Structures are given as structure tokens and as C-alpha cells.
Amino acid sequence: MMQQQQQQNQPNLGQIKARVVSNFNFAVLNHCRPLLIGVLTVYLIVFSYTNKNLTFPGSEYFCPLLNPSPATATAPENLTVLPKVKVKAAPAPTNLSHLVFGLLGSEKAWRYRKNYIESWWRANVTRGFLFLDSAPAPDLLPWPATSPPYRISDELPEFANLSEIRPKRMVHGIKEVLREVGDEKELRWVIMGDDDSIFFVDNMVDVLSKYDHTRYHYIGGQSEYLMSNFWFSFDQGYGGAGIILSYPLAKALAGDMENCLRRYVFLNSADNTTRNCIADIGVNVSPYKGNHQVDLHGDISGFLSAHPVAPVTSLHHFDVVEPIFPAKDRFEATRHLMTAAEADQSRLLQQTVCYSRERNWSLSVSWGYSAQIYERIMPRSYLQIPVETFTPWLDVPSPVKYMFQTRKASGSPCRDPHMFFYAALEKRLETKGIVTRYSRAGPRGLGPCLSSGNHSADSIDSIDLWSPATKRTKVDRCECCDVVRIEGKRAEIKLRKCRRGEVIA
Structure with missing residues (x-):
């Protein structure tokens, strides 16, 4: 019985051979693993750049699956091939x-x-x-x-x-x-x-x-x-x-x-x-x-000088309002406005406000139409309110006449502006910009604003506004400007994009 148990505990020759082969295969696998990983990595990299079946010399020795036979490389006959879906082209931009x-x-x-x-x-x-x-x-x-x-x-x-x-x-x-x-x-x-x-x-x-x-x-x-x-x-x-x-x-x-x-x-x-x-x-x-x-009468310069932040698309009733530019008839005034529109409609009538702090001046420009100088620092929230230079369509008793807020001309030198109107336009090729010039409409006749330091703007005859030649595409807010210089009878302003969080006041 002892002898039988010893014979059972001793492995037979077949088991010893299988164990040796298994150990040998494991050792070979460990030895060849880096090579296999390297070959597979190269294959995957190359395969990502081409749709062709690639073979490598000796790859059939390392892994036959890398080189499938023609029978296994083709799709099954019963595989349904879906038709190509035609993607509908986006409509052309509106013109x-x-x-x-x-x-x-x-x-x-x-x-x-x-x-x-x-x-x-x-x-x-x-x-x-x-x-x-x-x-x-x-x-x-x-x-x-x-x-x-x-x-x-x-x-x-x-x-x-x-x-x-x-x-x-x-x-x-x-x-x-x-x-x-x-x-x-x-x-x-x-x-x-x-x-x-x-x-x-x-x-x-x-x-x-x-x-x-x-x-x-x-x-x-x-x-x-x-x-x-x-x-x-x-x-x-x-x-x-x-x-x-x-x-x-x-x-x-x-x-x-x-x-x-x-x-x-x-x-x-x-x-x-x-x-x-x-x-x-x-x-x-x-x-x-x-x-x-434009259900208004008279002088609509106050209305046009404070246009909302929206591209202007139309103006009606030019036949009943006064000519929008001084010393011009209705047709001449219309053609004059269109010379600015032909250069840049995206900025036409758009109001921009900036300041000369050392003089306590506020400057407001309605691009291609008018410019104003106030001898006092005023926030945009005030300057965007149109001055009531016009009268209502019908003069009927009503506490409210317009669909927007207005402010009256006060006769105060600290609240009423010096008025300038669009006179000329020049495209500057060297700076890829546009210069619009605004000339004084006439003397204001109110004297200086003493409460802001007696910095009179009576000497200013014209205002030059520099703007980009590129069309303005985003109108979520107005543009900003800087006073470049004020020398003699002329002031120069330059338009720019408002900085994030910038306050115009």
C-alpha cells in the first residue's frame, strides 16, 4: 500500500513534459512581450494614417492575427451596407x-x-x-x-x-x-x-x-x-x-x-x-x-443724434421734417447722409461717448451725422436721451407724447451742447481707417460752464473722428472712444472697442 501511494504522488513523464513546455512558453512570452508590444504599436500608428491592410516582415511569426487570410479579411456576404447619408448644405448667407x-x-x-x-x-x-x-x-x-x-x-x-x-x-x-x-x-x-x-x-x-x-x-x-x-x-x-x-x-x-x-x-x-x-x-x-x-415734425437732429444701439435700416417722412443738415435742402441733405452710409452703414448714426477729463468735457458723436461737446462730465445714461428739438406728429393734449424719453433744451451752458454736423469723409489707406469731420453748426451763444472750471469749447470749429474701415458686426453694446488731442480749433477722437467692464461715465 505504501508503494502504491508513493507511485501516485510521483508525477508521470507526460505531466513533466507538459510542465516543462508550459514553463518554456511562459518564459518565451515574457522574453518576446516587448517585441510584440512594439510591433502592435507600430501597426496601430501606421493603420491610423491609412485604410489599407499592412503587413510587416515576420509579423506572421509573431502574431498570425495581424495578417488575416483573404477569407477572414472580407466582409460577410450577408452584411447589409447602409447607404451614404447626404448632409444638407447650409443655406448661403443672406445677401x-x-x-x-x-x-x-x-x-x-x-x-x-x-x-x-x-x-x-x-x-x-x-x-x-x-x-x-x-x-x-x-x-x-x-x-x-x-x-x-x-x-x-x-x-x-x-x-x-x-x-x-x-x-x-x-x-x-x-x-x-x-x-x-x-x-x-x-x-x-x-x-x-x-x-x-x-x-x-x-x-x-x-x-x-x-x-x-x-x-x-x-x-x-x-x-x-x-x-x-x-x-x-x-x-x-x-x-x-x-x-x-x-x-x-x-x-x-x-x-x-x-x-x-x-x-x-x-x-x-x-x-x-x-x-x-x-x-x-x-x-x-x-x-x-x-x-x-419718424412720426415727428420739425428739426429731428436731437432724435438722430441719440440713436439706439441697433443698425439703422430706414428713415421715413423725409418729406415733412426739416432738412437734416444745416444749409441744405431735403434732397441735398439726403444725398449727404448717404455719402457716409456708402462708406460704413454699420456705424451710421451709432452714438459714441468719451471724455476730456482735464477740461471736464463730454463728447458725443453720432457717426456720419453729428457731434456734440458738453462742458461738463455727463454719463452715457443721460447723453443717450434725445434732446427734444422736434415736435409731435399731432399736437393733442397729452402728458406723454413720445414712445421714448426726451430731455428739453435747458438754456444752461452746463447742459446744452455745442453742435457740429457731418461735413466730410476721407478714407486713409495708410492707416486702413476712415476719418469723418464734423463742423460747427453755429455759435452756441451761452457762455462757458463756470461750475465745471470755465473750460469753454467756443474755440472748437471741427471734430475729426477716426474709425476702422472694417464693418462692425457685433452690436451688443456701443463702441467707445478716446480724445486723442485738442489743439487750436480742432479736436480729434478715435473709436475703439469698449474694454470688458468699461463704464462710460
């Missing part, structure tokens, strides 16, 4: 060719109002039509290429017995514009306006590019006159300043045009009728502060 204008005009008024339209219309570039109430008289022909092509508005016999058919004609013009352009896939926006309005089309393209033109959008500006909004609606775009419709909304509105005009036959306002028709489609206006109805 002027995506916009079409419908301008409503009068044949009698066109003789002098055409100057407003021709100041911004770009022949063979801007798209749109002028809709006249009757065919042009012989003295208006041949029709100039500098004006929009004209069409005659539809007669609308169904509404011919109404005392005021003009509002229906203006609303129906939306459908007529679409009829003229046809079912064009590239069209994105329809802008309706009056023949005494000025549009700044570069700014309009930039503003509209931020909207999705494939959805329903109704964009416009309110009236500056409080009672106009009260009488008609606070929730509508005013058409003289431009009612902007995305193409899908314009098509939907055109499709229901006759029904809607019948529903609201009792209304005598084109803007209010348009608002109601669009509301029935389920869309409300998106107010935009750069669209200006």
Missing part, C-alpha cells in the same frame, strides 16, 4: 439679391419724391418695383434706370366705392410684388415701404441674416408718436418705415389677401389692416428699433 422691395407711390408726388428713392436704390442690384396709382405722365418718361421699375397698382373694383381705397391698395401690393417675381426659390424677404422713405440696404441684409427666412417672420418698427400706437396698435409695424415679411409669410398672406381685405373692409389704415391679416395667420410683429417711422 441683397434675396430681398425684394415693394414701394407704394403717387404719380403726382413722384416728381420730387424720386430723389429719396434714388439716393439708396442701386440700379441693376436692388430688386423691387414702384407701384404707382396711375400711369406716369409724358414728362416722367422715358423712365430712368436710376429709379425702380414701375408698375400700376391693381384697381380693386370690389372696393372702388370706398371713400379711402389707398390702404387696400397698399396691402394688396404685397400680393402684387409676389406676382411680379413669380415663385422664386431664392427669394427670402419682402419689404414694403413708401416713396418718401430711405432704406439702408446693407444694414437690412445684416439684420435679416440673423433670422431664419424659412419661418414666418413679421418685422417692423413702432411709431415714435405715442398716440399713433394708441389709436392704431402697439403691436404692428408701421409701413412707411418698412414692413418686412419672410417669404413664406408673404405667400401665406397673399393667398388669403382678398378674403382678409373683405374681413377688414371697415379699417382705413393699411398698416393696421396688414397687422390684422397677419394676426389671423398666427403671427405677431417682431419690433425692431432701427426701423424709423
